Amino acid sequence: MFGDGKLCACKPISEEDLASFIADCISDQQKANKVLPIGGPGKALTPLEQGEMLFRLLGREPRFLRVPIQIMDGVIWVLDGLAKVFPGLEDAAEFGKIGRYYASESMLVLDPETGEYSDDKTPSYGKDTLEQFFEKVIREGMAGQELGEQTIF
Numbered sequence: 001m002f003g004d005g006k007l008c009a010c011k012p013i014s015e016e017d018l019a020s021f022i023a024d025c026i027s028d029q030q031k032a033n034k035v036l037p038i039g040g041p042g043k044a045l046t047p048l049e050q051g052e053m054l055f056r057l058l059g060r061e062p063r064f065l066r067v068p069i070q071i072m073d074g075v076i077w078v079l080d081g082l083a084k085v086f087p088g089l090e091d092a093a094e095f096g097k098i099g100r101y102y103a104s105e106s107m108l109v110l111d112p113e114t115g116e117y118s119d120d121k122t123p124s125y126g127k128d129t130l131e132q133f134f135e136k137v138i139r140e141g142m143a144g145q146e147l148g149e150q151t152i153f
Helices: 015-026 047-058 070-085 087-104 130-140
Strands: none
Touching (some): 047 130, 070 087
């Protein structure tokens, strides 16, 4: 995990809940042509909290590898430099930038009054929690989670 695992937070939402939200938006004119914030049910979770949850469900003592976020900056700098000579590395450099963003910026509503990301101002939707998803994966495995052409690694 990057840093102390508290650099960012999000409200994980299941595929089913997100699909339901999108379908609801189609029939609600007040939601047309807008950027709408959305998160799954419950409070926002940091990567540290997500990891602790998974270790707890597995009945294991939490063990994390903490990596300074600045490592990503170094990798991006190297890839950007190499991409000038080897254009085939441009996508890798861009992927690094995207990864760094998601590793350090919360996926929550930014409160304009405080300048802080807000769990409370980020709407929750749906019924499927990340904990329920983890429990199902522990019981049944990852069948149905294949990414197909969207696989990055």
